[in-house]
Structures are given as structure tokens and as C-alpha cells.
Amino acid sequence: MLGNKIKILLDGLNEIIKKPPVEFTIEANPESLSQEFLSICREKGVTRLSLGIQTFNEKSRIALNRLGSVTEEKLSLASRYFPDTLSFDLMTGLPYQTEEIILNDIKTVLKYKPSHISLYSLTLEDNTPLKEKIKNKSVMLPAGDQADCLWLTGKETLLNNGFDHYEISNFARRGAECLHNIRYWRMQNWIAAGAGASSTIFDESAPKAKRYTYINDADIYIKTILEDKESFPSSKCVILEEVDRKTLLKECIIMGYRYKEGPDYLLFKKRFGCTVQQCIGKTLLKWKDKNKMLFLNSFLCDALYEIDEV
DSSP, rough: OHHHHHHHHHHHHHHOOOOOOOOOOEEEOOGOOOHHHHHHHHHOOOEEEEEEEEEHHHHHHHHHHSSSOOOOOHHHHHHHHSSEEEEEEESSTTTOOOHHHHHHHHHHHHHHOEEEEEEOOOOOOOOOOHHHHHHTSSOOOOOOOHHHHHHHHHHHHHHTTEEEEETTTTTEEETTTOOOHHHHHHTTOBOOOTTEEEEHHHHHETEEEEEEOOOSHHHHHHHHHHSSTTTTTTTTEEEEEEEEEHHHHHHHHHTTTTBTTTTTTHHHHHHHSSOOOHHHHHHHHHTTTOOOOHHHHHHHHHHHHHHHHH
16 A cells, blocks of 8 residues: 555656656655565665664653564665665654663664664654653653763764764765755755645845745645646645745854754855854854854854844
8 A cells, every 4th residue: 555655656756857866765664664665666766765763672662652663674674675875763862761772773773784874862842642751750751961971872883883973963974965954954945845845945136035834734735736736836725934034044054053064154155145254253253162063052042142133
């Protein structure tokens, strides 16, 4: 069933996009992988497979409401179809997680020779089952310092295994950085489609941007397309946001400093008529000898305060 649906989707995309993309990523849950799904993805032009592992520790997975176990059989199957372009998502700061567990998670995924690994710190969102479990004290999270230590342990392990820390939560072997996400971090144009998707189109002469965000309800999204193809996207299913110069400048700083190389300095000057140094010179001086990526929130608070002052 899933294989048939993905075939229809990929056939449709290939009809629209005649030239094969440089990078074409499919994200999937490893527990639901099948040979049919992977074969269709490979045949239809997918170049990169990203798997949301989070952790192999069963107690942590149950606390996160993740159904099913991640078997090494599934990972072995994935690595056969995407031997050089396999990416894994791992997470730290989870319930029941210890240093031994995160080290074992990394050791396990490294067996399948991934070219890219995302290492995220857990963010506790409102109105989620996990938030309720924490509130009811049926599940406990690691203390703040302990959670930070778990992430740093993961980071050091990845660096020691040949991965470059090229973005705040992302690690890659040389040349395997995710091109799709780099567009966000460098604040270049991106176009998205589908329920919940968001596009940003820049007007470099202003500078300003338009952001189109489709509603999350897939049924309404599809119904709107079928009923009125000529005027799609219509106000029935899309929210249009005008992003002004100051907001855009702040976003370029926020996203740019997630990236190891920092913002696109030439594009920033061309877009805003001033340099990054002219916008946040005091902040850059204060943080000259500090690790901006490791203490990103504090750095950005200083930078945004300085922008508002100016």
C-alpha cells in the first residue's frame, strides 16, 4: 500500500520536474521500511534517505510514544539501497537516557556507514503525550546539565568518527552536507507544496519577502485543489505573510549562525545594504573568542537586542 502511494507521488513529481534534482531526500520511519518502498524510491530518482531513529532504547521510545522497534534488519536493508547517502536522526535528553545509551545508539548507526547524522536535543512541546507524562511525573527527563552532557558526548563521538559539525544539530562526512536544509540556513528562496508546507520568496530589491503557509488539514488542501485548480493556491488553504526588512534581517542572522560558516555575508550585504559587522558589531566583538554554535541562544539574544537598539 505504501509502496503504491509513493510510486504515484514520485511519478507525478518526475512528470513535473524533467531535470533530475541534485539532491532528492525521502524521510521515513525505519520500522515501516520495506524492500518494495526502497526499490521504488531508488528507481524513481531519490538520492538520499533520512531515517528518524531517535533512539534504540525501548524504554525511551515507549516514553516518546514511538511504536515498533527499530531492527538492524531494516537498517541493513536501507543501507543496501542507499549505501552512500544514508542519514539518521538521533536525539538526546530523552527519558531514561544515559551516556551508555547514546554511545550505543551512535555505535549502532555507524555500522551502516551513514554519510549524515542529525543529533537533536529534545524539545518538550505543549499539548503532547510526553508533556502530560512529565506533568504527571510518570516519566522523568534528565536534568538540564545531564542532558547537555549527553549531547556533548554524542558530538565528541561523531567528531572522533570523521564527521564535521557543520550546523548546530547536524554532522556530515565531507561533501555530504544536506543541500536542502542549507538553503534555509543561508536564507535563499525555497518553494514548498503540501499541507503544512511553507514557502519563502525574496524580493531582493526591497528587501522583503512573501511567505506562503498551507493549512495543516490535508483533506481541505486536496479538496481546494480539486475544486479550483485555476486559482490555486487560494485564500481557502494558504496564509500569506509579508515579511518586512527588519524581520527578514533578524531571520537571516538567526538562521545564518546555525550554520558553521555563518550567514552568507555577500548576500546579506547585497540584500540589506549593510554588512553583518555593521548590524551586530558589538555582539561579534563580545563573542569573538567564544563558541557561538555551542551557546547559540545567548549569542542570538545579544545580536537581536543590538539590532533592536539600532
